[in-house]
Amino acid sequence: MTRSVTVIGAGIVGMCTASYLQRAGLKVAVLDPVEPGGSCSFGNAGGLSPGSCVPASMPGILKQVPKWLTDPTAPLVLRWRYAPRALPWLWRFVMASRPETVERSADAISALTAPVFENYAPLIAEAGAEGLIRRNGQIYVYESEAAFLKDARGWDIRRRRSAKFEVMSADDIRKAEPALAPIFQKGVRLPTHGYCVDPYGLVQALAAAFRKNGGEILPHRVLDIEMDGNQPRTLVTDAGRRPVETLIIAAGAWSGQLARKLGHKVPLETQRGYHAMVADPAKTPNATIMWAERKFLATPMAGGMRFAGTVEIAGLNAPPDYSRADQLLAFGREMFPGLGGGTVTRWMGHRPSLPDSVAVIGPSPRVSNVFFAFGHGHVGLSCASTTGRLVSELVVGSKPCVDPRPYRIDRF
Ligand SMILES: Cc1cc2nc3c(=O)[nH]c(=O)nc-3n(C[C@H](O)[C@H](O)[C@H](O)COP(=O)(O)OP(=O)(O)OC[C@H]3O[C@@H](n4cnc5c(N)ncnc54)[C@H](O)[C@@H]3O)c2cc1C
Known part of the structure; x- marks a missing residue:
């Protein structure tokens, strides 16, 4: 050995x-x-998600391709100049949306995420880092019932892999998270999820x-x-x-x-993601909140309120386009009207991503x-x-x- x-x-x-x-x-x-x-x-959303198992490429993804190329506020954008290089990967990504591949991928992702806390425990104890971890659940919120119904396959995939979750009404959401704008009609709470208040x-x-x-x-x-x-x-x-x-x-x-x-x-391609972070927010949520349609997570971090997520396909070398982070901040302020806060910092990171x-x-x-x-x-x-x-x-x-x-x- x-x-x-x-x-x-x-x-x-x-x-x-x-x-x-x-x-x-x-x-x-x-x-x-x-x-x-x-x-x-360094700058991820901090989500520790034992119930996460839904791959990024799901059936129906092909219909979204025109939006990736034309709508700069879409959750996934493709930079025109990089498109020829990304094409073979994107083709595999689209092909990975076949139902049998999705099921296989979900099993493989779930096997890694499900024991997340149990496998961090000895490392975190050794590092004395228990104070960085919260285990208080996560909430997905939807602006419309239609968007929630469109995600039904994803929730079914999670349910069949024993992820625990409960559906919330608009009223439930308001009671659980009073800092949220009253624009969300449907929610899903995942009680076993948690987060890290400082991933770096x-x-x-x-x-x-x-x-x-x-x-x-x-x-x-x-x-x-x-x-x-x-x-x-x-x-x-x-x-x-x-x-x-x-x-x-x-x-x-x-x-x-x-x-x-x-x-x-x-x-291997990079799905570049962004965050905007607001120091000293006036109001924060109790748990991490995923705005499902916009595909970003709002996380009350140790250093402020972080809005992190979305995807930009532009390769490893192109400079960041911080208007993506500004867009996240604008959505974040819409989500939390009383956010207030001070200094805003912006960040871009390279997710290492395989098509499946x-x-x-x-x-x-x-x-x-x-x-x-x-x-x-x-x-x-x-x-x-x-x-x-x-x-x-x-x-x-x-x-x-x-x-x-x-x-x-x-x-x-
Ligand atoms: C916006 C955003 C939000 C996210 N939110 C979440 C979340 O909520 N929950 C979650 O689970 N995940 C989340 N992620 C994903 C997560 O952050 C990444 O999957 C994870 O950080 C990848 O870790 P890594 O160690 O593989 O890569 P990295 O952290 O990138 O580390 C790789 C290291 O390899 C080094 N390296 C590269 N080449 C060489 C070389 N030739 N020689 C020596 N060193 C080299 C690099 O310098 C780098 O430091 C998010 C990602 C983004 C972008």
Whole structure:
């Protein structure tokens, strides 16, 4: 069995994986030029969602394509200039909306999200980060009964995977969340959901505990992977060369480039998302609130009220279009008329996304001693703890907590 492991990527997935590997008794180093949690894991909506299992591509999605190209306020937009490059991925994304693929994806996502709290528990206890977690439910709100009915398939998918939820009337919503504008006609409360009040702080806390226990985090970018036969031997980094025994690729939206160096062509795209955050809000909700039609989450974070979500397909290199964040803020103020508040900050992050919304996890079938842990899309914070545990079990060869087959890299 291997004794030394190198993890590429210090996002929430890389740090959960490194922490579980360390708990299994291995010597672990993490490489990332960005500080732990400084990329996509920095600005997400914080949702910890054991009932999340609905893939992003659902039946009927093809009808929405014209809106993606023409309506700048749509929950998903595609930048014209990037469209030719995105086309093959988008085609796979649309194809993943077939009912049998949706069911398969929902099973695979659910296996990762359902035990989210149980698998975070030992890591959070070790990091002393209990104060960052709230377990007070989540509410989806709909402006119209028609929109709620349009989502029926998604709720049925969740119900069949034992997600707990209860439907709310307009009156129930007003009683539960008086800060909300009285514009929502229907709601769904998921009592087992929760959230993290500071997703960046969570990764930082995991990193601090990992270092305290002897783990190394180095600010190096991996440029190349040199092979010895069919296993990696040396990482070429921007700070020199480094021998490697077992390698974990957890580099989020950038993992496709590294996988390609090992001969794996993966359809990994980035679904860019935005947030706007208002410091010192006058009024906040009690739980996290998802505006279902607009596809963003309102989260009362430690540092203010955060509105985060939506999708922009524009690749890894285009500059952010902060009008997307401004749009989120405008919707947020419509949602909470008494929001008030002070300074507004805006952020963009790269969700690592596979067309079927299912992450790539597990060993490379081409080369020895390489494992993947990327592509968790919209639910990476909720999947990271189970992913970390699963990868460590696969590395040490113990019984995996989740059947790893649905996450194979060669499924495409
Ligand atoms: C707006 C928005 C809202 C979201 N809300 C939620 C939510 O409520 N709940 C939820 O569960 N999920 C949510 N997500 C999704 C979640 O944030 C992501 O799935 C998750 O952060 C991905 O984590 P990661 O560790 O894979 O990637 P990242 O956090 O991006 O980390 C990858 C790291 O790899 C490093 N890296 C890349 N290439 C190299 C290299 N060559 N060498 C060394 N290091 C490298 C990068 O620098 C980066 O730090 C949201 C995402 C967005 C954008």
